Amino acid sequence: MKIKAISSLILITYISPAFSATDIQFWHGLSGQAAEVIGDLTKEFNKSQNEYKVTAIRKGNYQETMIAGIAAYRSKKQPDIIQIYEVGTATMINAKGATIPISKLMTDNKIEFDTKDIILPVRSYYSSGDQLLSFPFNSSAPIMYYNKNLFKKAGLDVNNPPKTWDELFLYAEKIKKSNPKKCGFTTTWPAWIQLENFSAWHNVSYASQSNGMEGNSPTLKFNSQTHIKHWENIQKAYKEGYFTYFGRTTEAELSFTTEKCGIILDSTGSYGKVKEANIDFAVSQLPYYDKVTGAPQNTIIGGASLWVFNGISKEKQAGAAKFILFLSRPEIMSKWHQLSGYLPVTQTSFDHSKKQGFYEKNPGFTVAISELTNKAPSENSKGLRIIGLPNIRNIVEANFESMLSEKMTAQKALDDAVEKGNDIIKKAGR
Amino acid sequence: MEKRAIFNSRLFPYFFLAPQLLISFAFFFWPALLAIWQSFQKEDAFGLSSEFVWFENYIEIFKDSNYISAIFVTIIFSISVTLICLFFALFLAALANRIKAGKIFYQTLIICPYAVAPAIAGVLWFFLFSPSIGYLSNILHNLGFQWNPSLNGNHALILIILSASWKQISYNFLFYLASLQSIPKSLLEAASIDGASPVRRFIDIVIPLISPTTFFLFIMNMIYTFFDTFGIIYTTTHGGPGYSTTNLVYKVYVDGIVNLNLGSSAAQSVILMIFVSFITILHFRFVEKKVHY
Numbered sequence: 001m002k003i004k005a006i007s008s009l010i011l012i013t014y015i016s017p018a019f020s021a022t023d024i025q026f027w028h029g030l031s032g033q034a035a036e037v038i039g040d041l042t043k044e045f046n047k048s049q050n051e052y053k054v055t056a057i058r059k060g061n062y063q064e065t066m067i068a069g070i071a072a073y074r075s076k077k078q079p080d081i082i083q084i085y086e087v088g089t090a091t092m093i094n095a096k097g098a099t100i101p102i103s104k105l106m107t108d109n110k111i112e113f114d115t116k117d118i119i120l121p122v123r124s125y126y127s128s129g130d131q132l133l134s135f136p137f138n139s140s141a142p143i144m145y146y147n148k149n150l151f152k153k154a155g156l157d158v159n160n161p162p163k164t165w166d167e168l169f170l171y172a173e174k175i176k177k178s179n180p181k182k183c184g185f186t187t188t189w190p191a192w193i194q195l196e197n198f199s200a201w202h203n204v205s206y207a208s209q210s211n212g213m214e215g216n217s218p219t220l221k222f223n224s225q226t227h228i229k230h231w232e233n234i235q236k237a238y239k240e241g242y243f244t245y246f247g248r249t250t251e252a253e254l255s256f257t258t259e260k261c262g263i264i265l266d267s268t269g270s271y272g273k274v275k276e277a278n279i280d281f282a283v284s285q286l287p288y289y290d291k292v293t294g295a296p297q298n299t300i301i302g303g304a305s306l307w308v309f310n311g312i313s314k315e316k317q318a319g320a321a322k323f324i325l326f327l328s329r330p331e332i333m334s335k336w337h338q339l340s341g342y343l344p345v346t347q348t349s350f351d352h353s354k355k356q357g358f359y360e361k362n363p364g365f366t367v368a369i370s371e372l373t374n375k376a377p378s379e380n381s382k383g384l385r386i387i388g389l390p391n392i393r394n395i396v397e398a399n400f401e402s403m404l405s406e407k408m409t410a411q412k413a414l415d416d417a418v419e420k421g422n423d424i425i426k427k428a429g430r
Numbered sequence: 431m432e433k434r435a436i437f438n439s440r441l442f443p444y445f446f447l448a449p450q451l452l453i454s455f456a457f458f459f460w461p462a463l464l465a466i467w468q469s470f471q472k473e474d475a476f477g478l479s480s481e482f483v484w485f486e487n488y489i490e491i492f493k494d495s496n497y498i499s500a501i502f503v504t505i506i507f508s509i510s511v512t513l514i515c516l517f518f519a520l521f522l523a524a525l526a527n528r529i530k531a532g533k534i535f536y537q538t539l540i541i542c543p544y545a546v547a548p549a550i551a552g553v554l555w556f557f558l559f560s561p562s563i564g565y566l567s568n569i570l571h572n573l574g575f576q577w578n579p580s581l582n583g584n585h586a587l588i589l590i591i592l593s594a595s596w597k598q599i600s601y602n603f604l605f606y607l608a609s610l611q612s613i614p615k616s617l618l619e620a621a622s623i624d625g626a627s628p629v630r631r632f633i634d635i636v637i638p639l640i641s642p643t644t645f646f647l648f649i650m651n652m653i654y655t656f657f658d659t660f661g662i663i664y665t666t667t668h669g670g671p672g673y674s675t676t677n678l679v680y681k682v683y684v685d686g687i688v689n690l691n692l693g694s695s696a697a698q699s700v701i702l703m704i705f706v707s708f709i710t711i712l713h714f715r716f717v718e719k720k721v722h723y
Binding site for chain 1: 474477563580582583690691
């Protein structure tokens with residue numbers, strides 16, 4: 001029996017093709033449907049040619065993927081391609097020599113790659129000058145989801161979602177009043193949506209030097225009157241019961257998909273998940289304060305991008321370049337966009353989806369795109385590139401919680417986060 | 431007749447010790463040494479540049495108000511979990527020891543939670559008490575109690591104490607049951623002939639006799655709450671709200687993995703290492719002498 005098994009094993013080894021395809025390791029931090037789609041896309045790439053074989057490996061969530069990549073790099077066993085979330089961007093840029101910029105990778109391998117095809121707010125986030133540093137594979141933006149059923153019960157017009165924050169607070173209050181067991185509105189990712197994107201959307205500064213995009217010693221500035229006022233309003237809404245808080249990441253989603261909350265501010269990346277819940281919902285653009293001049297400006301992206309590590313063989317570099325080129329093809333990018341809910345980051349993939357009639361059937365998908373491209377990005381809305389941003393986010397989240405539980409005022413919460421955050425930037429920058 | 435193993439070669443004992451020493455070296459001493467070395471360094475995440483900074487990482491830790499709060503959280507958390515575990519495990523073990531019918535059935539049920547991984551235990555309790563969908567939190571809400579571990583620090587702390595204890599009670603139970611069973615029947619019988627009530631017998635005979643077990647479990651529970659509870663905190667509260675459930679080991683994780691401040695994270699683990707070695711030595715030195723074996 002044993003001998004048979006061993007000999008058949010040997011046989012299998014011999015039968016497999018004589019030439020060996022170059023193996024490309026691709027680490028990512030996605031889960032659920034998005035991870036499945038990634039698996040399908042790599043399979044499609046592997047079938048399309050026989051020189052390279054890409055293996056997509058899930059390394060946990062974004063944070064875990066990043067630390068795994070860093071640990072692997074330190075022990076010189078780095079993967080070839082790695083997905084890094086947007087808050088890790090500054091860390092990656094600062095690690096000079098650890099990665100190969102995508103633009104350089106493409107010219108080195110004589111591949112024509114049109115970086116201009118990537119829509120401006122996304123391209124500028126991941127570029128240094130004209131050079132594209134990483135490939136923005138999955139970008140998302142925050143939007144507003146609302147439950148039509150709960151709107152109807154509260155006597156609200158389902159075709160007329162709140163446009164401004166004042167309206168939103170009013171709507172949330174009505175939902176709460178119509179049924180005290182429900183929650184008016186909630187948010188996922190408070191640091192990303194209620195501070196980072198809030199700043200860009202209202203064209204107020206998050207940090208100096210264009211939020212760190214034009215220099216590496218930015219000073220945080222997110223304790224302006226506009227910010228404080230907004231956090232105070234949220235605190236008041238929480239106190240009066242029409243805002244409910246669930247957690248720092250995606251915890252609040254469950255409350256929307258189980259029809260507990262009327263309104264949620266959440267990422268486009270969750271669109272697929274919400275749709276699966278089979279509830280009667282619609283999406284709309286983020287609310288803004290109409291008294292703030294210049295609002296709404298444009299949102300900034302979340303999500304992640306693909307980086308190619310330095311120190312890998314020439315062959316692997318060529319393979320990584322070809323794989324990224326493959327992912328950027330309009331039909332592949334729009335397939336990814338339609339299945340996962342992430343943004344179509346290239347103009348051609350957007351056009352491709354449009355031509356297929358996708359947006360007529362799924363109008364919700366255009367909201368995020370129109371938010372991102374609402375206006376030409378200003379110095380407050382190009383993006384964030386701040387060393388230690390993950391750390392700063394932690395502080396912001398903790399202070400947001402302390403503010404809601406009235407351990408500190410909105411002013412104190414933001415002042416304290418600015419002070420501690422500036423300290424982190426100073427230490428990291430030296 | 432002398433009962434002694436005689437080795438002809440002086441090298442022989444070392445040979446037998448070698449596997450254990452090798453394993454200890456590879457999985458404990460070497461990483462510990464690296465951590466100590468790292469704790470004196472200031473380094474970027476990728477290890478592209480590093481600088482020897484002497485005790486700067488340590489000084490910064492103690493200037494950090496969040497670290498001080500983590501110490502308090504750790505103390506409250508560890509003591510509560512240890513006491514809850516010891517008390518309930520002893521209570522359950524005493525009951526299970528007396529029961530006549532279905533003993534195995536009860537024992538197995540009580541031991542079950544120990545087989546559950548910390549992360550799973552965390553998720554379980556998270557779902558039970560989650561304000562959005564939790565079964566128990568719905569009951570609490572209907573009773574008019576505003577249960578909200580995602581914003582109320584005390585609620586969050588209670589939540590992780592409950593889930594950490596729930597898991598560890600089984601372990602304590604197992605040891606207590608074994609030690610209760612090993613108490614000589616004759617002692618208890620003699621006491622009851624003398625007219626001691628079951629409660630008296632329990633306090634005067636059983637508790638002193640199982641004190642070595644209590645002492646052992648006390649240390650094990652402390653070490654458990656210091657190091658093994660990361661999974662529970664990670665899955666239930668993420669150290670929040672604010673910093674109210676960030677204990678020392680969770681802070682090591684946040685500073686190392688999330689904030690990529692490897693020097694500070696290493697310095698914190700060195701402090702933890704010293705602290706745990708210290709309480710272990712302290713106990714074996716002083717408390718053990720007072721324990722009746």
